[in-house]
Amino acid sequence: AQRVTQPEKLLSVFKGAPVELKCNYSYSGSPELFWYVQYSRQRLQLLLRHISRESIKGFTADLNKGETSFHLKKPFAQEEDSAMYYCALNYGGSQGNLIFGKGTKLSVKP
Amino acid sequence: GAGVSQSPRYKVAKRGQDVALRCDPISGHVSLFWYQQALGQGPEFLTYFQNEAQLDKSGLPSDRFFAERPEGSVSTLKIQRTQQEDSAVYLCASRRLTSGRAYGRGDQFFGPGTRLTVL
Numbered sequence: 309a310q311r312v313t314q315p316e317k318l319l320s321v322f323k324g325a326p327v328e329l330k331c332n333y334s335y336s337g338s339p340e341l342f343w344y345v346q347y348s349r350q351r352l353q354l355l356l357r358h359i360s361r362e363s364i365k366g367f368t369a370d371l372n373k374g375e376t377s378f379h380l381k382k383p384f385a386q387e388e389d390s391a392m393y394y395c396a397l398n399y400g401g402s403q404g405n406l407i408f409g410k411g412t413k414l415s416v417k418p
Numbered sequence: 419g420a421g422v423s424q425s426p427r428y429k430v431a432k433r434g435q436d437v438a439l440r441c442d443p444i445s446g447h448v449s450l451f452w453y454q455q456a457l458g459q460g461p462e463f464l465t466y467f468q469n470e471a472q473l474d475k476s477g478l479p480s481d482r483f484f485a486e487r488p489e490g491s492v493s494t495l496k497i498q499r500t501q502q503e504d505s506a507v508y509l510c511a512s513r514r515l516t517s518g519r520a521y522g523r524g525d526q527f528f529g530p531g532t533r534l535t536v537l
Contacts, residue, residue, distance in 0.1 A: 312460075344528075351421075352461070352509065352528040394460050403474060404449065404513060406526065408460030 310335045310399040314409035321385050322417050329380040329412045331369075331395030340398035341378040342406070343369055347391045355380075355393070365389070385416045420444070422512050422529035430535045431500045439495045439532045443512030450493050451526060452485055453509040461509050467493060468515070500536045507531040 311334040321327050333339060343355040356364045358371040358378060369380045378395060395409040423442045431437050443450050449468055453461035454477075464483070466474040469490035478485070482500075487493040497504055511526040 351530045354525050354527075357525070396460075403466055403468075404526065405451070405463045405466060405474065405477075406453075406461070407463070410458070410460050 310397060310407055312395050312397050312407050312409040314393075314395055314412050316412045317410070318413045318415065320415045320417065323387055324384050327382050327385045327389070327414065327416075329393050329395075329414065331378045331380065331409060333376050333378065333395075333397050335376075335397055335399060337399075339371065339373075339378075341369075341371060342396045342398070343367070343378075343380050344394045344396055344408070345391050346394070352394070385414075387416045387418055390414055390416045422510055422527050424508075424510050424529040424532050426532060427530060428533050428535075430537065432537055433501060434499050436496065436498045437500055437534060439497075439508050439534070441493045441495070441510030441512075441529060443491065443493070443510070444514075444527055445491075446514065447512035447527075448490075448515035449513040449526075450487060451511040451513070452493070452495050453511065454479075455507040455509055455531070457506070464495070464508075497534075500534075502536050505534055505536045507533050 313332045341358045344352050345355045346352045367382045369378050371378050392411045392413050394411045396406040425440045451466050452464040455461040463477040465485045467487045470487050482498045484496045509531045510529040513526045
């Protein structure tokens with residue numbers, strides 16, 4: 309069965325430190341993965357998608373099919389990066405249903 | 419343009435009451451999803467519409483949950499005889515239907531959610 313695991317509930321780093329939010333998935337098909345972010349008092353919004361291989365706000369994520377991982381990384385964390393981060397997997401094929409992990413709360417301290 | 423909107427933003431219901439939650443998707447978005455997000459959890463899929471057709475309702479937790487989208491735009495999620503375990507944030511998302519190689523794919527845009535508390 310499909311599953312998304314985010315092992316860290318809370319990640320706390322200092323400003324300027326590197327950050328890595330872990331995401332592992334279980335899926336028998338060809339995965340389509342996303343990272344969503346929710347800033348305080350704001351709605352859930354797409355941060356990046358693996359298929360685009362893009363960098364948004366300094367964040368990158370590489371799909372590693374061998375390790376079934378899609379970790380989110382940023383070399384130098386900023387205070388404004390503090391938010392909830394959710395990893396999501398499209399398991400619905402053309403329909404596009406998403407399975408989300410439980411989320412990781414990132415706290416960047418000054 | 420305007421994003422996905424949901425109303426009400428907060429709803430408190432007594433156990434046993436019926437509630438109706440509304441979602442206004444982005445204009446022109448064909449696909450619409452409902453998710454339930456319990457405290458401390460990620461969103462969980464409830465149901466999916468393509469235009470007015472409800473193509474997937476596999477995530478609805480019980481027959482007390484009912485969703486409709488009669489004209490292929492606004493959608494309503496109805497919960498009958500609410501229970502305490504129904505307390506959650508209900509999220510709506512819409513997506514532009516893509517074609518060609520990317521058919522069915524595309525980004526989901528989320529609404530702000532309705533926080534339902536059942537006492």
